[in-house]
Amino acid sequence: MDPAEEINEEDNIRNVQETEIDLSDEQQDWRFLNALSGSNNSTLPKRGEKDFEPDGTGVQDTILAESRNAMFEALSGERKHSGKNHIKAIWFPEFQQAMVDVARGPHFKSIGKADSKGKVWLQPEEIMYLLDRGSMECWWPEGVPMSLQATYATCINVLGGIEKLQVYENLKRNGYLVIRADTYHDDELAAALESITVDDTIEQVEYTRTVTKTRCFSSAFDLLWSEILPSIFRFKQWANGVSPLTPQGPVARRKVYRSFDNVYEDLQIIPCHKPPHTQEVADLQLQSRPLQHQPFSITFNVWKPSPTFRKATPPKPDFAVVVISARDQKMPTLAQTAAILDTRPVELKMKDKSPIMRLKDGWRTVVFAVVDAGIISYMKIGDVGFADEKMYIKPPAKTGPRKPYKKRQQKPKPMQS
Amino acid sequence: MRLGNAETIEGDHNSEVEARNLAAAVKSLQVTPIKPDDDDEEIVEEKKKTDEAEEEQTTTEPSIPKIPLPFVLDRVLLFDLEHIQQLRDKHNMAGTLIGTLPQIPQQNIFLGLPVELMPEESLYLLSRGIGYIVDDSTVHRCVQSEITKNDRAQILEKREAKKAEMVEAYLDGIKRKRQSALSKKGFSQEEIDAKEREAETKENIIQNKEEEGDDKTIMNSNLTKKKPITVSTGSYSLESAITYSTPAISKDNIPYYATSSSYHHNIKNAQELKSRAIKAILAQTTPAAFATYAYLNDRGYFVSPGLRFGCQFLAYPGDSLRFHSHFMVIGLEYEEKFDILSIVIGGGRLGGAVKKGMMIGGLKSKRRLNEGSLATHTELKESVELNNDWVDCEGDVVTYCVEWAGFG
Numbered sequence: 001m002d003p004a005e006e007i008n009e010e011d012n013i014r015n016v017q018e019t020e021i022d023l024s025d026e027q028q029d030w031r032f033l034n035a036l037s038g039s040n041n042s043t044l045p046k047r048g049e050k051d052f053e054p055d056g057t058g059v060q061d062t063i064l065a066e067s068r069n070a071m072f073e074a075l076s077g078e079r080k081h082s083g084k085n086h087i088k089a090i091w092f093p094e095f096q097q098a099m100v101d102v103a104r105g106p107h108f109k110s111i112g113k114a115d116s117k118g119k120v121w122l123q124p125e126e127i128m129y130l131l132d133r134g135s136m137e138c139w140w141p142e143g144v145p146m147s148l149q150a151t152y153a154t155c156i157n158v159l160g161g162i163e164k165l166q167v168y169e170n171l172k173r174n175g176y177l178v179i180r181a182d183t184y185h186d187d188e189l190a191a192a193l194e195s196i197t198v199d200d201t202i203e204q205v206e207y208t209r210t211v212t213k214t215r216c217f218s219s220a221f222d223l224l225w226s227e228i229l230p231s232i233f234r235f236k237q238w239a240n241g242v243s244p245l246t247p248q249g250p251v252a253r254r255k256v257y258r259s260f261d262n263v264y265e266d267l268q269i270i271p272c273h274k275p276p277h278t279q280e281v282a283d284l285q286l287q288s289r290p291l292q293h294q295p296f297s298i299t300f301n302v303w304k305p306s307p308t309f310r311k312a313t314p315p316k317p318d319f320a321v322v323v324i325s326a327r328d329q330k331m332p333t334l335a336q337t338a339a340i341l342d343t344r345p346v347e348l349k350m351k352d353k354s355p356i357m358r359l360k361d362g363w364r365t366v367v368f369a370v371v372d373a374g375i376i377s378y379m380k381i382g383d384v385g386f387a388d389e390k391m392y393i394k395p396p397a398k399t400g401p402r403k404p405y406k407k408r409q410q411k412p413k414p415m416q417s
Numbered sequence: 418m419r420l421g422n423a424e425t426i427e428g429d430h431n432s433e434v435e436a437r438n439l440a441a442a443v444k445s446l447q448v449t450p451i452k453p454d455d456d457d458e459e460i461v462e463e464k465k466k467t468d469e470a471e472e473e474q475t476t477t478e479p480s481i482p483k484i485p486l487p488f489v490l491d492r493v494l495l496f497d498l499e500h501i502q503q504l505r506d507k508h509n510m511a512g513t514l515i516g517t518l519p520q521i522p523q524q525n526i527f528l529g530l531p532v533e534l535m536p537e538e539s540l541y542l543l544s545r546g547i548g549y550i551v552d553d554s555t556v557h558r559c560v561q562s563e564i565t566k567n568d569r570a571q572i573l574e575k576r577e578a579k580k581a582e583m584v585e586a587y588l589d590g591i592k593r594k595r596q597s598a599l600s601k602k603g604f605s606q607e608e609i610d611a612k613e614r615e616a617e618t619k620e621n622i623i624q625n626k627e628e629e630g631d632d633k634t635i636m637n638s639n640l641t642k643k644k645p646i647t648v649s650t651g652s653y654s655l656e657s658a659i660t661y662s663t664p665a666i667s668k669d670n671i672p673y674y675a676t677s678s679s680y681h682h683n684i685k686n687a688q689e690l691k692s693r694a695i696k697a698i699l700a701q702t703t704p705a706a707f708a709t710y711a712y713l714n715d716r717g718y719f720v721s722p723g724l725r726f727g728c729q730f731l732a733y734p735g736d737s738l739r740f741h742s743h744f745m746v747i748g749l750e751y752e753e754k755f756d757i758l759s760i761v762i763g764g765g766r767l768g769g770a771v772k773k774g775m776m777i778g779g780l781k782s783k784r785r786l787n788e789g790s791l792a793t794h795t796e797l798k799e800s801v802e803l804n805n806d807w808v809d810c811e812g813d814v815v816t817y818c819v820e821w822a823g824f825g
Contacts, residue, residue: 050740068738075514077520082656082659132517133519149531154557156490
C-alpha cells in the first residue's frame, strides 16, 4: 500500500476535490505543485541531472540561479491550513507537552494521547511534525501564536536529541505510523549513569561474563540442554563407536563415515550463537540477565499504515527503531546490540519461512537510524542463527513433506534515507 | 552592563547595529562608553587572506551585519531565509534542510525549514566572524516572559484583521465569479447589477445577524458554529476562506524579537550561555575535521555531511544544487595512523563505484591560536581555551586523494 494514500486526504494531490479547495489559493498551489513535480524542468533541480563542475558559462549560472530561486520560493511557502481543519494546541511548560483544543482530522488516529478528560496531549516531536507541515497552530501559554522558530526553541529541549525529531518526521513523511516506545528516554538515563561509572569496559566484560554464565544454568530447561542431553548424546556416540571430542582432537572421531551429514556434523566444533526460536526461551534468557541501563534503547515503535490502527490499542509494531547520533555516539557494540535484540519479540512466523529468508530476516530484528547533521541512514539488524540452518541438508530429502514455500507477499517498502 | 562587552565581540562596522545598541543602552539608562574596536582591522585582513576568491566582496562585507546563529538543544538551526540565502551565496554553505516542506508534506526528497548546520559550519562562521551564537531557547523564554496584555491584544487584533481581509477577498472572488457566470449566460449588465444588489442585501442580512449575535465571531476562532452563507453559486462556508499559518521566524509574529539583536547580548548569563553553546559545538567535532572543512570551504567547495557515503564530508565543486560531489572527505591529524582497510573498503572501492575520489585531509603544522583566525572571536577563544585540544585547531592542511586503480 502506498503510505501516502493513508494520511490526510487534503494533502493528496490526486484526491483533491474541487469543493474542498480554498479557491483563493487554488491557483497558487497548483502552480507550485507543477513546478515541484518537474513538468517545468528549467526551474527545478532534479536528481541525477547535475553538472560535473562549474564551467563558467552563463547557461550554467542561469540554471543555478533558477534552481536557487525555485528552492527559496519553495522554502518561503506558508505553513497553513484552512479554517475548516483548524487545530490549535497550547504549550504547557509544566508538562512539557501541548494540549490540543479540538482534535480533529486523520492525524489524531495515530498522534497524541488522550487524558481522562478526553483532551489530547502532544509530545514535542508530534507538535513539530504537525506544525512543520502546517496542519496545526501552537500557542504560548500567554495566548499568542508561536512561530516555527519559537516552537523549536521552546519544545525540543525535552526531546533528548534533535536526531529523534528528525527520524520521527522522516518516518512520518514516508507514511509510517510512529509512536514513542516506553524506552524512549532510557538512553539519556544511561548517559547520565555513564558519567558516574568509572570504566565501562570493565563493566561490559563483566556483563558478558554474567550473561554466559547465567545462560547455561538459569533453569532446568537450560540444564537439560547444556548438560543432560549432551551426556546422553555422548553415551550414544560411544555406543556407536564414536570417540568423544577432546580439546586435543581428533576431529574425525568415527571409524566409518557413511554419509556427508556425519562429516559435517563432526566438523561443527566451533561454538556459535543460536538465537531463541520461541518467546519462552527468549524470556528465560532475558530474566537471567542483570538489569542494566544500556546507552541504546528502542526510541520509536513503527507501523506500516493500516486503516484499522488504533493508537490506544496498537498492534505489535512492525519495526522498532533505535535513534543513534553519529556525532555523539559510537556504533553499538556487540553486547549492546544483543541487549537491544533481547528486548524484541521473537518472530514466530520465521520458522515457516525458507532457510534463506530466515538468514536474511533474523528471528528478532531492530532498525538503527543513524543521523549525521540531518542526514539519516537506516540499518536493519537481525538476530540470525547461521548455525541453525544446516545447509548441507537437502530440504525435501531430509525433512519429509513440507509446505511448499509460499511466495512472499510484496515486501514492505524499504526504508531509505 | 554587558553592552560594551558585546560590542567588542561583535566587532562590527555597522552603524545600524551600533545605533541599536546605543538605543538599548540609553533605554536602560546605563550608557557605557563603547570601546574602540582593535579587532576590526584584523578581521578585514584575515578576510583578505582567506577570501582571495571573493576579493570584491571584502570591501562590502563589513557593512553586512553578523548573522545570528540560533542554538537549540545542541545544534544550530537557521530559520531566516535571508540568512540561509546569504550563506549559500557568499559563504559556500548550504547546511541541511531538516523540516517538512508544507506544500508537499508526504515526501522526503524536498525538505523544508529549518536548516541545520554541521558543527564545523557553525564553527567556521564563528571563527570567521560571520555569525554569532544565540541561545535561542533562552531568548525566546525572555521574549515570552515580556509579552504583556497589551502586546497580546495587538497581536490578536492584527490576526483578526488578517482574517477579515481573507474573508473579504474570498467573498469578492465569489462575487466576481458569479458576475462572469451571469454575463456568460447572456444577462445584460443591468440585470447582473440587479441580481448583485439582491445577493448583497442577503449577505448583509446574514452578516448583520452575525454581528448582532457575537461581534467577535470571527475573532473568537470558534468558527465551528458558523452557518454557511448561501449564494447563488452554491454553498460555501466562511471557514474555508480563512487560512491559519505559522510564520517561520519569530521576528514576524513577536514584536520583541525584531529588536532582539540587543536582546541576544543583554540576556542574563549571555556569556555563559554562549560559551556553553560553543563548547557543545566543539564536542561534536575534532580539530582535524574542522581544519579540513575550513580548508575546503575557503577554496570554494560546498561541504555537506558524508554519512551517505560513510565518510566525514562530501565536497562539491560548487553549489550542491547544481553539481555532483567530487570527493569523499576524511579529516585527520597529519601523523595520525589509520587502518589501511578503511581506505580500501570505505573510500577507495566505494568512491570508485560512485565516481568520487577519496580525500584525506591531514592537519599538518598547526598554528597557535593567537595567530589563527579563531583568535579574532573573543567568545570562541575563551571557550577554546577551556578545551585544550582546540588550542591550535587551524593550520596547514595537506590533502591526499585515493583512487581505486582497478587493475585486472
